[in-house]
């Protein structure tokens with residue numbers, strides 16, 4: 462697909478999809494190109510995500526680029542000043558003001574590239590993602606490979622001891638014993654309590 466970026470001013474790109482769909486890898490690929498072109502590039506990520514090295518955005522495929530962990534949207538905006546390309550990884554974990562902050566940066570002339578999960582483990586829209594998608598000039602929804610059937614996966618399955626995690630669980634768990642798999646719509650299993658809670662995403 463050929464894209465013509467705006468000739469003046471900044472814009473917003475969103476890279477979304479389930480876990481294991483290559484979102485971080487794609488963001489690193491785009492920002493690396495900008496860096497090669499001599500643009501001033503920075504990546505931020507929420508301080509919550511310390512899966513790997515605290516200073517790197519690390520994709521599951523092993524590509525890495527330095528990232529600045531920030532504790533708040535205000536800190537992100539303050540530290541983004543003077544950069545031409547601003548990456549925001551794991552954007553779903555930021556508070557809702559990340560939407561207005563992204564627009565403010567784009568309107569100030571920056572190319573903003575936000576990457577994150579579009580759905581939580583229940584298949585519900587995740588945090589600020591819906592609004593970011595509606596404001597973005599460019600959106601890419603990546604697919605993973607379904608862990609069960611090998612088809613295109615668009616959802617993230619949370620498992621506890623190999624079983625679907627309860628629907629009523631916390632949306633964000635850090636350092637917990639949960640495991641995740643990418644699944645297609647058909648193979649995604651709601652938690653056993655989903656029907657009792659009237660969940661519409663129940664399969």
Ligand SMILES: [Zn+2]
Pocket residue numbers: 607608609610611612644645646647648649
């Ligand atoms: Zn499947």
